[in-house]
Amino acid sequence: MFKAAEVKEKVESAFDGLLNELKEKMKSVYHQRSKVDDLAIKRGMPPFVMREIMSVNPFSAIIPKEYGGLGGDVKESIALMSAASYESLALSLTFGINMALFLQPVIKAGQKESKAEVMKRFVEKSNMGGLMITEPDFGSDALSMRTHYKDNGSHYNLKGTKHWAGLTGWADYWLLTGRKDTGDGQLARDIDFFVCDVTQPNQHIVVEEYFENLGLYQIPYGRNKIDVEIPKVQKLEPEQSGVKMMLDLLHRSRMSFPGMAMGFIQRMLDEAIKHCQQRFVGGKSLLKYDQVQQRLAELQSRFTICSAMCVNSSGKAGLQNDLSGIGIEANSVKSIATDMMQAASQTLLQLVGAKGYRLNHIAGRSTVDSRPFQIFEGSNDMLYSQISEGVLKLMRKAKLENLFEFIKDFHLTKKASELVKDLINFKIDLNMPQRKMVELGQVVGRIVCVDQVLELSTKGFDNNLTNSAIEYLRQEITGILSSFKYANSVQVIEDYKSDSNWLNFA
Structure with missing residues (x-):
C-alpha cells in the first residue's frame, strides 16, 4: 500500500509540473507572442502555437508508464482540458479529441504491437489522433x-x-x-x-x-x-461487442465534457466580474444592479455545478470501468455541461453589451465557439430524450408512476430527492410524447446535478457556493416543470402561406 501511495504521489507531482509548464506555454503563445483574440478569428492554428504547446507533451499525462507516459487517468485529462479551455476552447477540444476519442480507446482495446507504436509516437513525436x-x-x-x-x-x-x-x-x-x-x-x-x-x-x-x-x-x-x-x-x-465499445467510448467522452466546460465557464465568470467592476452606468458600477447580481450568481452557480461534475467524473470514468451502461448519467453530464457553456457565454455577452458583439472579443467568440458543443457527440435534445427513455424503462420495471418515488431510490438522485420532493411528487404519463420526454430529461439531468453538488459539499467545497448552485438548479427545474405540465400538442402547418400574408389585412 505504501508503494502504491508513493507511486501516486510521484505521478501527481510530475503531472503538476506538466500542467504548470502548459500554462506557461499558453501564456506565451496566447498573450506574449501573439493575441488570442486575433488568432481565434483566423482559420487554422499557427504552427508555432501547436509546436510550443505540444513541446510540453501534454498527452503523456494519460499514457501508461510502460509506454513512456506518466500513467495518469481521467482526473489528469480533465485538468488538462480545463486549463486549455480557460484560454482557448478550440485548444481544449483538440485535447479532448486526442485523449477521450483516440488515446483512451486505443489504450483500452488496442492490440499490443500496434498500441506500443502509437504510444511511442505520441510520446516521442507529439503525434495527434482523432x-x-x-x-x-x-x-x-x-x-x-x-x-x-x-x-x-x-x-x-x-x-x-x-x-x-x-x-x-x-x-x-x-x-x-x-x-x-x-x-x-x-x-x-x-x-x-x-x-x-x-x-x-x-x-x-x-x-x-x-x-x-x-x-x-x-x-x-x-x-x-x-x-x-x-x-x-x-x-x-x-x-464484448463493437457497439458496446462505442457506447463505452462515447459515454467516457461525455463524462469528460466537464473538463472542457470547467475552464471555459470560469473564464466567463472572471471576465464578467471584471467587466462589471469596471463598468459604470448611471453613476454606479454594474455590480450594484440587482439584475446583474442575478446573472452573475447564475454564472457562479454554473461554475460550482461544473466543479461537481469534474469531481464526479474523475472518480467514475477510469479506463478500468465499463461505461457502456451509464447512459442516463453520461447524457446528463454532457447535455447540462454544454447547455451551461452556452448560457455562460450568453451571460457574458449580455453584460458586456455592444463591444462583445465582435468576433475578436471573447464574449462574441465564446458564444459562437460554445454553441456546437450542444450538438456534437449527440444533440442535447436527443440526449435528454434518451435520459427519459432510460428512466421510464426503469419505472415500468419497478411498476412506478410517481416521479419522486423513483428519484428517491435511484442511485444517481437519491441524495437529492428530499431537496426536490416538493417539485416532483406527482404521477407522470409513461407514454408521453417526445417533446415531453425532452423536458423530463432536462429535469432528471438537473436532479442528477443536485446530487453531485451535494456530494461535492461533503468534500469541503465552499458551502455558500454549493447552496447557491442548488437553489439555481431548483429554479431551473421549476421553470422546466411549468412547461412540462402545460398541455401542448401544437403541430406545424406545412402549407402556411395561404391566407397568412399580413399585408392583406393591414
Missing part, C-alpha cells in the same frame, strides 16, 4: 453507417465517407469505424474500430472538402474519403 464515426447520411444514426470493410487476408480494406471529424487533415492517426461486408450488399450489425496511420502506404485519407465551420476556427473539419488497407494488428479488440 475519431471518425459520422457520415453524411448518418449522423446520430451511427449504427446505420455505410462505411464497410472486407477481410483480404493480411489486412482489411475499409471504404466509405466520413465527415465532421475534428482535426480533419491534421491528425497522424485516425480511429475509423465500419461494418463488415457480409456479401450480397449486406453489412453486419456490429461495428468495428480500426487504427489508421495516415503516414503509412495505403492508409492515406483523402480530404475531399474542408468545411467553413461556424466557430472553432482553429480546428479543421471536412469530408473525408476512406479507401484504406489496414493491417490486422491495427483492429481494436472489444471486450
Whole structure:
C-alpha cells in the first residue's frame, strides 16, 4: 500500500509540473507572442502555437508508464482540458479529441504491437489522433453507417465517407469505424474500430472538402474519403461487442465534457466580474444592479455545478470501468455541461453589451465557439430524450408512476430527492410524447446535478457556493416543470402561406 501511495504521489507531482509548464506555454503563445483574440478569428492554428504547446507533451499525462507516459487517468485529462479551455476552447477540444476519442480507446482495446507504436509516437513525436464515426447520411444514426470493410487476408480494406471529424487533415492517426461486408450488399450489425496511420502506404485519407465551420476556427473539419488497407494488428479488440465499445467510448467522452466546460465557464465568470467592476452606468458600477447580481450568481452557480461534475467524473470514468451502461448519467453530464457553456457565454455577452458583439472579443467568440458543443457527440435534445427513455424503462420495471418515488431510490438522485420532493411528487404519463420526454430529461439531468453538488459539499467545497448552485438548479427545474405540465400538442402547418400574408389585412 505504501508503494502504491508513493507511486501516486510521484505521478501527481510530475503531472503538476506538466500542467504548470502548459500554462506557461499558453501564456506565451496566447498573450506574449501573439493575441488570442486575433488568432481565434483566423482559420487554422499557427504552427508555432501547436509546436510550443505540444513541446510540453501534454498527452503523456494519460499514457501508461510502460509506454513512456506518466500513467495518469481521467482526473489528469480533465485538468488538462480545463486549463486549455480557460484560454482557448478550440485548444481544449483538440485535447479532448486526442485523449477521450483516440488515446483512451486505443489504450483500452488496442492490440499490443500496434498500441506500443502509437504510444511511442505520441510520446516521442507529439503525434495527434482523432475519431471518425459520422457520415453524411448518418449522423446520430451511427449504427446505420455505410462505411464497410472486407477481410483480404493480411489486412482489411475499409471504404466509405466520413465527415465532421475534428482535426480533419491534421491528425497522424485516425480511429475509423465500419461494418463488415457480409456479401450480397449486406453489412453486419456490429461495428468495428480500426487504427489508421495516415503516414503509412495505403492508409492515406483523402480530404475531399474542408468545411467553413461556424466557430472553432482553429480546428479543421471536412469530408473525408476512406479507401484504406489496414493491417490486422491495427483492429481494436472489444471486450464484448463493437457497439458496446462505442457506447463505452462515447459515454467516457461525455463524462469528460466537464473538463472542457470547467475552464471555459470560469473564464466567463472572471471576465464578467471584471467587466462589471469596471463598468459604470448611471453613476454606479454594474455590480450594484440587482439584475446583474442575478446573472452573475447564475454564472457562479454554473461554475460550482461544473466543479461537481469534474469531481464526479474523475472518480467514475477510469479506463478500468465499463461505461457502456451509464447512459442516463453520461447524457446528463454532457447535455447540462454544454447547455451551461452556452448560457455562460450568453451571460457574458449580455453584460458586456455592444463591444462583445465582435468576433475578436471573447464574449462574441465564446458564444459562437460554445454553441456546437450542444450538438456534437449527440444533440442535447436527443440526449435528454434518451435520459427519459432510460428512466421510464426503469419505472415500468419497478411498476412506478410517481416521479419522486423513483428519484428517491435511484442511485444517481437519491441524495437529492428530499431537496426536490416538493417539485416532483406527482404521477407522470409513461407514454408521453417526445417533446415531453425532452423536458423530463432536462429535469432528471438537473436532479442528477443536485446530487453531485451535494456530494461535492461533503468534500469541503465552499458551502455558500454549493447552496447557491442548488437553489439555481431548483429554479431551473421549476421553470422546466411549468412547461412540462402545460398541455401542448401544437403541430406545424406545412402549407402556411395561404391566407397568412399580413399585408392583406393591414
